[in-house]
Amino acid sequence: MADAATAASKTGKNDDNVIFGANQTEVERLDMQHKVVYDAMPQQVQAPIDFSKSGLRILDQATGSGIWIRDLRATSSGSHTWVGTDIEDSYFPSDPPSDTSYHHQSMTEPWPTEWKGTFDLVHSRMALPGVGTNPLEATVKGLVELVKPGGYIQFVEMDWNEWEAGPAGQAFHDAVYDLFTVVSAGQGVDILDKLIPMLKDAGLEDVQYKKFPIPFGKNASDKVREISRKSLYATAMGVSMTTKILPAAALRLSREELDALPDKLAKEIDERGFTMTLFSLWGRKPEN
Numbered sequence: 001m002a003d004a005a006t007a008a009s010k011t012g013k014n015d016d017n018v019i020f021g022a023n024q025t026e027v028e029r030l031d032m033q034h035k036v037v038y039d040a041m042p043q044q045v046q047a048p049i050d051f052s053k054s055g056l057r058i059l060d061q062a063t064g065s066g067i068w069i070r071d072l073r074a075t076s077s078g079s080h081t082w083v084g085t086d087i088e089d090s091y092f093p094s095d096p097p098s099d100t101s102y103h104h105q106s107m108t109e110p111w112p113t114e115w116k117g118t119f120d121l122v123h124s125r126m127a128l129p130g131v132g133t134n135p136l137e138a139t140v141k142g143l144v145e146l147v148k149p150g151g152y153i154q155f156v157e158m159d160w161n162e163w164e165a166g167p168a169g170q171a172f173h174d175a176v177y178d179l180f181t182v183v184s185a186g187q188g189v190d191i192l193d194k195l196i197p198m199l200k201d202a203g204l205e206d207v208q209y210k211k212f213p214i215p216f217g218k219n220a221s222d223k224v225r226e227i228s229r230k231s232l233y234a235t236a237m238g239v240s241m242t243t244k245i246l247p248a249a250a251l252r253l254s255r256e257e258l259d260a261l262p263d264k265l266a267k268e269i270d271e272r273g274f275t276m277t278l279f280s281l282w283g284r285k286p287e288n
Helices: 024-040 067-075 136-144 167-183 191-201 225-245 255-271
Strands: 057-061 081-086 100-104 119-125 147-164 205-216 274-284
Touching: 024 067, 024 205, 024 225, 057 067, 067 081, 119 136, 136 147, 136 191, 147 167, 147 191, 147 205, 167 225, 167 255, 191 205, 191 274, 205 225, 225 255, 255 274
Parallel strands: 057 081, 057 119, 081 100, 119 147
Antiparallel strands: 147 274, 205 274
16 A cells, blocks of 8 residues: 655654654653553563673664653663663653663664664564554664664564454554554554564574453453543544544545544543553563
């Protein structure tokens, strides 16, 4: 399917990793999303890395506000070097600790030569649909090149199966799937099936994955129930707004259905709950 530019794309070509607009509301949505995912996936790193041993170098690409780094850093007993990158510098913390640095970097652009082969862990979460028209395989290859021998790469992305959803939740599923399909020319959906052979072809070993249910609304824990509701509503609003510029023929939902989606979804998750699925996929770069 041919790509179509989103309202958020600054170039109009979907080559700048932007699906939703970059503003304060978006960084707040991302932080709420993190809290919901963290509550369901408290073990942030599935790869077998011992964070009690000091000296690790960890990269979180598409870091947003750096909230993933802050939570993992808080639970790590060892002293490490933490690096966050993103295309939106305004999201970065203004006064990070001395062991943490943030850098402007697109995942689809060349990485600093001096970074290659230096990270014990390269982490990327819910970012790959933003490759847009850039080749997914080239983006993954660039990230793998940053991993040091013996180090790991871990991706966390949306899995489109095994959702627990009512009619509004299913409509949300279809709307997001269609949005990611159109803006990435098909690259941004069903990513697990694409990534596994890419990592193996790149020479990685011990490639494994695990799926996680992420509950919202009535299904969520008391700790994050209200945050989950706000997070999902904000995402549904972003989907509703962004799809306005896409070809109607590429979407299963009508304009009227997309406009009504956020409120219908909010009501449904309060009444019956909602659960989507994410996967975590990791692999190790050989020592040699």
